[in-house]
Amino acid sequence: MNHKNTTLVSEFYLHGFSSDPEVEKLLFPLFLLMYLLTILGNATIILLIRSDRHLHQTPMYFFLSHLAVADLGFASSIVPKVLQNLLSQKKTISYYGCLAQMFVAIFIGNADSYILASMAYDRFVAICRPLYYSSIMNHKRCLQMVTMSWTITMFHSAIYTFLMSRVEFCDPGEIPQFFCDLYPVLDVSCSDSYIIDLVLMTEGMVEIxxxxxxxxxxxxxxxxxxxxxxxxxxxxxxxSTCGSHVCVVVMYFGGISFVYFKPNSNLVERQDTWAAMMYTMVNPMVNPFIYTLRNNDMKAALKKAFSIVLQWLN
Structure with missing residues (x-):
């Protein structure tokens, strides 16, 4: 790889969802509604768990609050730019804006998978080692697990972003995706990408x-x-205690697998755009509703919050 950071492009063109402006105008209110629901749902989850001492001290809900933070951050790193480009004739993102979006998306997106793994381990201990649950899943252990989830993914994201900053890009910098993802951006480079390809195939695969x-x-x-x-x-x-988590895991890893683990996944096709939409927009939106509608504790906390609000209004 050439180690001179001499890019020939100052911005990238994002292909988006459709070449038809009328179709994109129809997509704007849909994606805006999805994003607003994402903010509302995940913010509600965070506030309910943080305001209820019982929920906050329960490992499952402690992890769920961090999952909500990750979903909210992940969607917010991508969707606002998507909405802007849907209304714009010039669907571009600056070079440094692309690197910043890539860093945040990789960092928070991969934190999602580590938090989901922590939640699976919590369910394993609760069901398979119930007598030792309180001693194993104490608050210190939970804090260590989420700290590790955020720290590892931030370190990995920094490595990927640094390597991508050393790649040269030549005009026209057309990214065949609606956001700056690793493979689509790497696909438009005009320099030797052997090192970063090797990192993606080894350390990157292990991370996912x-x-x-x-x-x-x-x-x-x-x-x-x-x-x-x-x-x-x-x-x-x-x-039933595992049902919600299994649904979220299947949706999240299903979308990622379709995009990254199919043959020739670095040659992004049109269907990859819609698969990427599933884990970048749909999953963060539906996760709060899956956990809330299928969980009695969350429903009880939500009813309690509504009653407090009603009393305050009266």
Whole structure:
């Protein structure tokens, strides 16, 4: 790789979702509504958990509050620029703006997967080691896990962004995606990308596959433990405590797998744009509703909050 940071472009052109301006005008209110729901849902989750001492001290909800922060930050690093470009004829992002968006998206997006892995481990301990749950999943351990989730991903993101800052780009800098993602940006480079390709294939894959493997292992043990429970009611209750998390995991890693782990995934195609939309816009929007609608504690906290607001208004 050429180590001279001499880019020949000052901005990149983002392909977006459609070449038809009328279609993009129709997409704007839809994406705006999705973003507003994302802000509302995740902010509600954060406020409910932080304001309720019982929820905040429960490991599952402690991790959920950090997942909500990650979802909110991830969507906010991408969607506002998407909305701006949908209304603009010149769908561009500056060179440094692209690097900044890439850093934040990789940092917070990958933190999502580590937090999901932490939540899977929490469910594993709760179901497979219930007698030791309070001693294993104490507040100090939970704090260490989320700190590690944020720290590791920030370090990895800094490495990727630094390597991308050393890549040269030549006109026209047309990124075949609606945001600055690693593979689409790398696809428009005009310099040797061997080193960063090697990093993406090794350390990058470990970063994504590592949390996913931990989640799979946790749920394999959880499944066999639940199947040993003699009571059908107890089985249903145990499965229901994992249902919301499994839904979120499938949606999140499903979208990522389609984009990054299919053959020739670095040659981004049109369907990748819509798959990327799933984990950048849809997932952060629906996650709060999945956890709230399927969780009695969250519903109770929400009702309590509504009653307090109503009393205040009266």
């Amino acid at each position: 596959l590592g949390p996913f493997v931990l989640i799979i292992i946790s749920y394999v043990f959880i499944f066999f433990t639940i199947m040993k429970i003699p009571s059908a009611i107890a089985k249903r209750k145990a499965f």
